[in-house]
Amino acid sequence: MSAITHHPSDAMLAAYAAGNLPHPFAVVVASHVSLCGQCRATFEAHQAVGGVVLEESHAVPVSPSLRENLFAQLDAPFAPEPVYERSGVYPGPVMEAFKGRAPRWKTLGMGVRQDILSRDVNGSVRLLYIPPGQAVPDHSHGGLELTLVLQGSFSDETGRFGVGDLEIADEALEHTPIADEGEACICLAATDARLRFRALVPRLLQPIFRI
Amino acid sequence: MIAIRDDRDRNAFAALFDHFAPRLKGFIIRSGAPAHQAEEIVQDVMLTIWRKAAMFDPHRAQVSAWIYQIARNRQIDIARKENRPMPEELRQEPGSEPDASQILGLEQEAGQLKQALSRLKPEQREMIEKAYLGELTHMEISAQTGLPLGTIKSRIRLGLQRLRHELKDLDQ
Ligand SMILES: [Zn+2]
């Protein structure tokens, strides 16, 4: 595995540790941290700061019944939450979003496939499968887009992204990611707003019709 | 915490409760929960600590950091009605010897961090608290500089490297 060179910003890891990233981005950042020791260390450092903030919080007395209720429950049986582990190229947080299933690919044309893990008002998170040499259509962004490479690699105007690398794109970036030769590229991509695709045809017609 | 994890020691758990439950309640109220709901969350968090004690690794986290994460998870799960995505756990080698110097080092770094926070101006300190209560977006955090991280980062990273050497299956 080649070294990871593109990481989330420190502020993004802080917001993630504090639980303040929208869900689609949190899935991507959790997946990156699962793959990246450097960001895990930073994430854990942020947790340590959170711990100090908690430790230094103003203490508010709790009612005696709370303690009694709690101790009465210590021996109660409970069902542990399922733990989703990495499966193939998919890290634990992706498997959790899948609830343990395998991807269900839907064809988008030109050999590109996707599987939408979740989509709601906060945005969407999906897996993309891009055959070697194939481009994701040229597009700009209405908001923030995080793309994490899980298999293969892609390149765009800003550089090359291999397994574990995270690309952060915002309104300012218009790019055409192209899967590198070799293995097909599988990415986890989260957006908080619709991407604005520049369809090929309207662009060609633009000078004539001034759309 | 180690007595709770390894011996299921209820007296140790009672002491942990007496220390953290009131702080947790204050922390949760500050992040916007009404008082009655705050107590419910405190109870959930304390029960999770008891049940997940086996996951606690003193080489990598202070007790307060671990509890902070559990508390934020619980608050977010309630607010958004969906599980918050967390990274894969790093598993400890079964029977691996505790590294006292590593644990002590982490404690010292956390102590320095606490001092660094206490020396901040009140406005700066409030910004930090807001960030870790989940009141700031990453854009807002980006605009704030000087989160006091440098002191503990290297130590936690050292601990992580040590663990990674032990966990051969992690980096296939
Ligand atoms: Zn990273």
Ligand SMILES: [Zn+2]
């Ligand atoms: Zn894009």
